[in-house]
Amino acid sequence: MxxxxxxxxxxxxxxxxxxxxxxxxxxxxxxxxxxxxxxxxxxxxxxxxxxxxxxxxxxxxxxxxxxxxxxxxxxxxxxxxxxxxxxxxxxxxFFQKKYPSAHFNSPDTILENKEDRQIIKKALDSLPEKQRTAFILHHWEGLSYQEIAEILKSSLSAIESRIHRAKRSLKDALLFMMKKK
Amino acid sequence: MKKNQLCREVKAHLLDIVEQKLENLPHKEFLLSHVKSCPKCNHLVQEFSKLWNQLEYFPEIEPSSDFFNGVIQKIEKHERPKQIPQTILTRLRPVLKAVPATAFILFGMLIGSFLGDVRSEAKKDSSYEFVSEYFNNLDEIPSGSVADAYLNLDTRERRD
Missing domain, CATH: 1.10.1740.10 (RNA polymerase sigma factor, region 2, helix turn helix motif)
Known part of the structure; x- marks a missing residue:
């Protein structure tokens, strides 16, 4: 056996x-x-x-x-x-064609508003690759900073800083787009 | 704190308000009560939290039922020896295989023949030079010298 x-x-x-x-x-x-x-x-x-x-x-x-x-x-x-x-x-x-329509289009998704989808798409799109990757791993994968540091082969402080900057950038981008809306 | 100043503070701490991470803020209570009382800030927080909460959720996808088979196919494709399409070149392959070997043998023979010629030429040249030099030297031996006497002795011995 x-x-x-x-x-x-x-x-x-x-x-x-x-x-x-x-x-x-x-x-x-x-x-x-x-x-x-x-x-x-x-x-x-x-x-x-x-x-x-x-x-x-x-x-x-x-x-x-x-x-x-x-x-x-x-x-x-x-x-x-x-x-x-x-x-x-x-x-x-990346995020240019497929991101909003492909992953927010399920009927049970909270994103019902097309305009909101566009705002989120653009906000995520505006992040630099390293910030976006760290943000996604932390925010959606629920990984700890230490785990992300190991995955991306970076220091813990660098990851903390990347995620912090990603959140700030996202906030600014969302606010800017809300104003335009 | 003035109203405008509080509005600015709300904007600055918008993310902390939405994520409810205001513990370290000394004027936390002021800020929260301002959000409740100021319609502009209240609207901002509500709109922003609506967007931010949408960002919180990301639908999960399920792998298809033949996911593993797809992986195995990738592995097999990689491990399978690459098949060369049947072209004229592949048909001629057995014949072409012999070409380098033949070329190598011919080249070896050519080199061998060339080296053989060089050696015989060198041998020929060197023996000729030696003999001519030997006879030239004989002419230069002064008559009556010991060498001359020796050479004459040699010829006399042969005559006897």
Whole structure:
């Protein structure tokens, strides 16, 4: 009988040995987390799944390189963030076309007002990439500053500052757009 | 604090008001009561919190049912050896494979032949030079010298 992969470290070790069952377990464990972070960072519902699959492909390829210095989720987050940002750079359309319509268009969403959607879209769009990434990871993924610092390979103070500046910029942008409204 | 000043304070601390993080503010009570009494500030806080709260929520998406298969397909695509389309070049591949080997052998033979010529030429040249120099030196031996006597002795011995 196949032994069970209790913790994440054991699981990734098994994946490194090209264990199909362990890999399936790992994908099952992290697929929701990965697809949602890709969706939030790319703002592209259609391609978020493709980017997320690419993330797991990289995890499979690089499983041997995981040393266990950070948590497995942090390592996977890092891959997901890097691939999502690469996707944005390649597409060069971050938040420009797909962001508002693609992720705020579900019937149960609070955003009912098209004008408000536009305001939020523009406000998020106005943030620099580093601030936006840190903001999304903190605000929507609910990650701690320490975790974000590990994912983005930055210092804790840099992350604190980025998130603080992102919030201020968002506030200013929203106020400015409210005035115009 | 004047009314205008309080309005400015509300604007400055708008995010803290909306996120209810005013604990560290000494004039927190003033500010909150001003928001209640000032229609302009009240409207601002309400409008802003409406927008900010919308930002709080981000709908989650679910991976499709064949998500894992998609990952496996990516892996298989990467691990599968790349298939080269059948072109004239691929058909000629077995023949073309022999070309470098033949070229290498021919080149080796050419080099071998060239090196062989150089050696024989060098040998020829050096022996010719040695012999001509030897006879030139014989002509320069003065008659009556020990060397001349030795050479004459040698020829005399041969005659005998």
């Amino acid at each position: 196949k032994k069970s992969s209790g913790n994440d470290y054991e699981l990734i070790q098994e994946v490194a040995q090209k264990d199909h069952e362990a890999f399936q377990k790992l994908v099952h464990r992290y697929k929701r987390m990965v697809i949602n972070v890709c969706f939030r960072l790319t703002g592209d519902r259609e391609n978020a799944e493709d980017v997320a699959q690419e993330v797991f492909f990289r995890v499979y390829q690089k499983a041997k390189a995981f040393r266990g210095r950070s948590r497995l989720s942090t390592w996977i987050y890092r891959i997901a963030v890097n691939l999502s940002l690469n996707y944005n750079r390649k597409q060069n359309n």
